[in-house]
Amino acid sequence: MTLVLGIPKELEDEQRVALVPDVVGRLVKQGLEVWVEPGAGLAAGANDTDYEAAGAQVVPGDRLWAEANLVLTVAASKTLRERSDCLEKLGDRSVLIGFLDPLGDAELAQLLADKGVTSFSMEMVPRISRAQSMDALSSQASIGGYKAVLLAAAGLPKYFPMLTTAAGTIAPAKVLVVGAGVAGLQAIATARRLGAVVESFDIRPEVKEQVQSLGANFIDITFEEETRAEGGYAKELSQAAQEHTQNVLKDHVQRSDVVITTAQVPGKRAPRIVTEDMVNGMKPGSIIVDMAANQGGNCAYSEAGRTIIHNGVTILGPTNLPSTVAIHASQLYAKNIQALLKLLVKDGELDLNFEDEIVKGACLTHGGEIQNARVKSMLEPTAV
DSSP states (O other), rough: OOEEEEOOOOOOTTTOSSSSSSHHHHHHHOOOEEOOOOTTGGGGGHHHHHHHHTTEEEEEEEHHHOOOOOEOOHHHHHHHHHHHHHHHHOOOOOEEOOOOOTTTTTHHHHHHHHHEEEEEGGGGOOOGGGGGGGGHHHHHHHHHHHHHHHHHHHOOSSSSOOETTTTTEOOOOEEEEEOSSSSHHHHHHHHHHHHHHHHHHOOGGHHHHHHHHTTTOOOOOOOSSSBBBBBGGGGOHHHHHHHHHHHHHHHHHHHHHHEOOOOOOOTOOOOOOHHHHHHHHOOOOOOEETTGGGGOOTTTTTTTTTTTEEEEEEEEOOSGGGGGGGGHHHHHHHHHHHHHHHHHHEEEEEOOTSSHOOOOHHHEEEETEEHHHHHHTHHHHHHH
């Protein structure tokens, strides 16, 4: 029996698609059957005839969710929450892959387990060298960092680069990037390409060389506690350490024309870095792009999905920047999915080897159980 991969159409506010025609063609050549819901790739630059030319079949969404062996999605958690019919159609032989927000929506993991669905969360792919080609968090975060700078440049009532004109010299914009993970580093690189003077801060001292290699100044802050969590992520700081950070960054924030914040801690509320006092001291016309707005925000006054103007400072709270660059975001995401499928599918058949640390790490539910210990613990009753 041929293994069937299903590519559903995402919700209206999600422009990406899980597989693009180029990757579909490669999978079909490997003996897999691919079903695509009508219109699934339109926002990402691919129409139904493109998929058919690559060897896919266009089938109704209801049939795809109910009958495909592997359902490949982007915003899986949001789709299942807003379209309960999709969740109901999944059976105990279904395999679901996508962004499942396991640390933000553990209850969804329990629903999938109760239905016997085997699910793999792209957020949980281990951050090891062998899994770099599957790291969708990084591929999408890079796009987010790029787009954040473009939003800032479009809204800033100044040039980014230094210009020498007959009317005088224009000083370059000053950009501060808070957080030097994948998104932050791409933001630094993009702002530098646009000609801005850039400085950056991250609580992990090991990223200093990466920041400097991109031509930005690194703001050194000494901490008396561990700042690096498992997997290379930033660790949640104590209240005292957060206040120390705010005190050091205050002058840097208020001197900046643009502040881009990217600091997030998986499963936690985003740390508050830019305070009300800092915002009130910024020059009118300044721009803040809070990439952590969806997790509570790094910046005071920011609201997810909204643009706020406070004392002349514009605060943007975008929630899904990769979706706004849907063509390239989908191409990268499709390659991430393709790389993961190489571990899950052998000789045209599903072969789940849970001895492999990537397969084990990315698996959220299997055999009627939540497989990730951290997600499972979030559902346990708190002792009184």
